[in-house]
Amino acid sequence: MTLPEGARERWVRTGGIELCVAELGDPERPTVVLVHGYPDSKEVWSEVASRLVDRHGFHVVLYDVRGHGRSGVPKPLRGGFTLEKLTDDFLAVVEAVSPDRPVHLVGHDWGSVQSWEFVTVERTRGRIASFTSMSGPSLDHFGHWINKRMTRPTPRRVGQLLGQGAKSWYVYLLHTPVLPELAWRGPLGKRWPGILRRIEKVPAGDYPTPSLASDAAHGAWLYRDNVRPRLRRPRADAYAHAPVQLITPSGDRFLSERLYDGLEDWVPRLTRRVLPAGHWIPRTRPDRLASWIDDFVSSVERERQTEAAGEARGDDAGGPVRKAATGRYAERFAGQLVLVTGAGSGIGRATAFAFAEAGARVIAVDRDAESAARTAELSLLVGAPEAWAEAVDVSDEQAMEKLAAKVHAEHGVVDVLVNNAGIGLSGSFFDTTSEDWRRVLDVNLWGVIHGCALFGRRMAERGQGGHIVNIASAAAYQPSKALPAYSTSKAAVLMLSECLRAELADQGIGVTAICPGLVNTNITATATFVGVDAQEERRRQRRSTRAYGLRNYPPEKVANAVLRAVVLDKAMVPVTPEARGSYALSRFLPRALRALARVGPPL
Ligand SMILES: NC(=O)c1ccc[n+]([C@@H]2O[C@H](COP(=O)([O-])OP(=O)(O)OC[C@H]3O[C@@H](n4cnc5c(N)ncnc54)[C@H](O)[C@@H]3O)[C@@H](O)[C@H]2O)c1
Structure with missing residues (x-):
């Protein structure tokens, strides 16, 4: 030597x-x-x-x-x-x-x-x-x-x-x-x-x-x-x-x-x-x-x-008080670079916070610039040593390429990628237009493909492991007459995750599909209901928001499942009791699940 x-x-x-x-x-x-x-x-x-x-x-x-x-x-x-x-x-x-x-x-x-x-x-x-x-x-x-x-x-x-x-x-x-x-x-x-x-x-x-x-x-x-x-x-x-x-x-x-x-x-x-x-x-x-x-x-x-510049300007040392990383998983994630898409709301925001609490450096990506910025700001307060916001539409391939180039140049290779951004779309197959299909597949499937391809490739090239989490849904294995397009997009995400997991196993990169059931987030208020007029759509949005509110499963619990899944390198994790129940049915009593599908569960 x-x-x-x-x-x-x-x-x-x-x-x-x-x-x-x-x-x-x-x-x-x-x-x-x-x-x-x-x-x-x-x-x-x-x-x-x-x-x-x-x-x-x-x-x-x-x-x-x-x-x-x-x-x-x-x-x-x-x-x-x-x-x-x-x-x-x-x-x-x-x-x-x-x-x-x-x-x-x-x-x-x-x-x-x-x-x-x-x-x-x-x-x-x-x-x-x-x-x-x-x-x-x-x-x-x-x-x-x-x-x-x-x-x-x-x-x-x-x-x-x-x-x-x-x-x-x-x-x-x-x-x-x-x-x-x-x-x-x-x-x-x-x-x-x-x-x-x-x-x-x-x-x-x-x-x-x-x-x-x-x-x-x-x-x-x-x-x-x-x-x-x-x-x-x-x-x-x-x-x-x-x-x-x-x-x-x-x-x-x-x-x-x-x-x-x-x-x-x-x-x-x-x-x-x-x-x-x-x-x-x-x-x-x-x-x-x-x-x-x-x-x-x-x-x-x-x-x-920054401090030197502040001193030169005569700033005092005030500002919000930052909390040190104390989260349960601090030993595992402190200092790691974590990118979460759809981080401006719901499960994505809660996941960004959970990684921040564990001391990770967080990149909050959302198509809504303001909510992404808010997530980054709050991440700093709950323990992230650094946090950044990026306003990007995950379905836009070129925008995602630019994002990946910027992240790799400025912050390095991502250690954990969470492809979470997704949209809801409900309505019968025949009411779902080609445009509707494209919209839901563009975000829910192509968004995940872009994320895996652009950030996963660099992770693999670096040769030092990492983890990709894709937020699918219980709808990935639970058929329903109410959600043909959404469920198809999520089934594809689940299978993509499984295939990629096999491909990346030798490189020490884990891939996990998270499959939540009903989680109390904003998704119901923004979901599209096809085949009905605008007034009826708003009524259905309110109705499902009420139902999800009554169910009241917090996104923080899904976030916790995400961190746990990375630590344990799980392939697939159904989250919420109903998601676990329907997963058991899909494996052991698929006929019962098919019968349930005809009743049409909510999103
Ligand atoms: N809430 C549930 O019951 C539930 C259940 C199973 C799976 N999921 C999945 O969890 C994920 C998160 O959903 P949520 O419930 O937190 O919803 P949410 O609406 O609260 O949050 C979704 C976030 O993603 C962002 N987003 C949407 N499209 C985007 C795009 N093209 N590019 C970038 N950002 C985009 C939105 O601006 C929003 O901030 C989704 O993939 C959803 O399908 C949700």
């Missing part, structure tokens, strides 16, 4: 040793500093660094932590690796590479452990614009986490302690004298590349670096100098003074996800992201990491610019 082409190496002197620092990209651009873990050197970031420079245009800085790679080794070793000294090193590097602007810090493993120190001590305030943490907790937060579980044990908390204790076996070993050094210089050092390949699926290559044995031997002092003292006496004021993005690999063998429970208490502005991967994500998931770092850094930079 080598540094990407074009890396400029230099030496930074600090505390009597020289640190080897590499820089890539234009120093005028925002600076991202990548700090490596144990037993690695700065080269572990090569893949991420080259993407951050080439695709995302950042100024990227990597350095070998003292005692690692080509950096100098402190003497004596004992006491040479304290978090205080590591903070001195970081400040010296930052002073050399970005003296005038705060940097965006990214740490993995021990690089993250030490970066937590950097972002929570006073002397770095104003030097760090943001911090992205991966697989390395703050020792102070960890100390408090343990204390809480020891002093107020419940069966669950004891289970969590034992769980993390079992994952920390190597930490105990690293505290033994000499043994780790001998192991790394001997059999473990030789087998390490094979172990990483087999267990962590780290791609083969010239990894590890030639300095592995000495990196690993010196790095043992990171543990010995810091772990015990900090866990025994964690700092009480270890609050982050910059926004933090926490990336948690759900398959990490060394760290339990539970370690980050309650992290919001320490980090006022926390974005959580979960990645189905093992511990060495800088090597195994560089695309995903680079795009998440880009999203996060860019949003912090935009905020900084």
